[in-house]
Amino acid sequence: MVIGGDGSLTGAHLFFQEFGIPAIGLPGTIDNDLSGTDLTIGFDTACNTAIQAIDKIRDTATSHDRLFFVEVMGRDAGFIAINAGIGSAAAATLIPEKKMPIEKLVDRLKARTKAMKQSNIVIVAEGGKSGGAVEIAEKVQKHLPYFDIKVTILGHLQRGGSPSSFDRVLASKLGVAAVEGLMQGKYDVMAGIINNKIVYTPITKAIVDDKEVDEDDFRIAKILST
Ligand SMILES: Nc1ncnc2c1ncn2[C@@H]1O[C@H](COP(=O)(O)OP(=O)(O)OP(=O)(O)O)[C@@H](O)[C@H]1O
Numbered sequence: 001m002v003i004g005g006d007g008s009l010t011g012a013h014l015f016f017q018e019f020g021i022p023a024i025g026l027p028g029t030i031d032n033d034l035s036g037t038d039l040t041i042g043f044d045t046a047c048n049t050a051i052q053a054i055d056k057i058r059d060t061a062t063s064h065d066r067l068f069f070v071e072v073m074g075r076d077a078g079f080i081a082i083n084a085g086i087g088s089a090a091a092a093t094l095i096p097e098k099k100m101p102i103e104k105l106v107d108r109l110k111a112r113t114k115a116m117k118q119s120n121i122v123i124v125a126e127g128g129k130s131g132g133a134v135e136i137a138e139k140v141q142k143h144l145p146y147f148d149i150k151v152t153i154l155g156h157l158q159r160g161g162s163p164s165s166f167d168r169v170l171a172s173k174l175g176v177a178a179v180e181g182l183m184q185g186k187y188d189v190m191a192g193i194i195n196n197k198i199v200y201t202p203i204t205k206a207i208v209d210d211k212e213v214d215e216d217d218f219r220i221a222k223i224l225s226t
């Protein structure tokens with residue numbers, strides 16, 4: 001049984017293909033970027049960590065009237081960022097899958113100032129197309145020199161710690177499914193949960209990078225940001 005992201009699952013696939021070792025995979029990555037499962041083990045915990053940290057940062061953002069750029073993990077996937085953006089009603093969320101022109105971001109921040117919003121926190125996924133939080137903050141500062149801007153990079157805090165109850169239950173259900181799958185001769189597949197049902201997906205399909213951030217999540221994040 002191999003628990004991990006696309007790299008680990010590729011290894012599991014090769015163990016089976018090359019050596020005939022009966023291998024089954026479980027989706028374990030904070031990035032949530034595996035197909036064949038609605039959610040991956042670790043994602044919920046990472047989102048909780050990010051949102052709790054943003055809550056703490058918000059106190060200084062409000063009391064000192066500062067604009068914060070908070071960088072979350074997700075080099076190639078914006079799932080943590082969009083969830084953190086919705087969960088903390090961020091001023092904007094920048095993710096690797098979508099480019100947001102700096103001018104648009106600046107306009108949004110100006111509009112929020114006009115609307116007398118109490119705090120401004122922008123979430124930036126580590127692998128964003130316009131750069132990380134430091135780069136974005138530098139660009140925005142040039143357009144808004146009167147803003148007091150700070151950057152916080154949450155980093156590896158998001159990849160560890162005590163799992164949320166959701167992740168414990170998910171991991172337990174998938175652990176049972178993986179053992180049962182192996183006993184039924186289901187090899188070279190990944191156990192996942194889709195619409196609350198256990199699903200076994202060939203590892204080669206699960207690791208294909210085609211899981212996309214829901215368009216509706218962008219819409220909701222935008223509504224909450226204005
Ligand atoms: N192509 C491959 N063939 C065999 N083993 C691999 C391959 N790619 C990765 N691995 C093994 O899987 C391990 C973990 O891979 P990687 O660091 O990419 O993390 P991951 O499982 O993709 O998780 P995450 O998505 O969270 O980074 C590697 O250290 C390596 O041992």
Ligand SMILES: O=P(O)(O)OC[C@H]1O[C@](O)(CO)[C@@H](O)[C@@H]1O
Pocket residue numbers: 005029030031073074075076126159
């Ligand atoms: O900085 P590291 O440890 O190489 O890994 C960071 C990467 O690992 C992840 O945290 C999990 O795959 C990604 O979000 C991130 O891109």
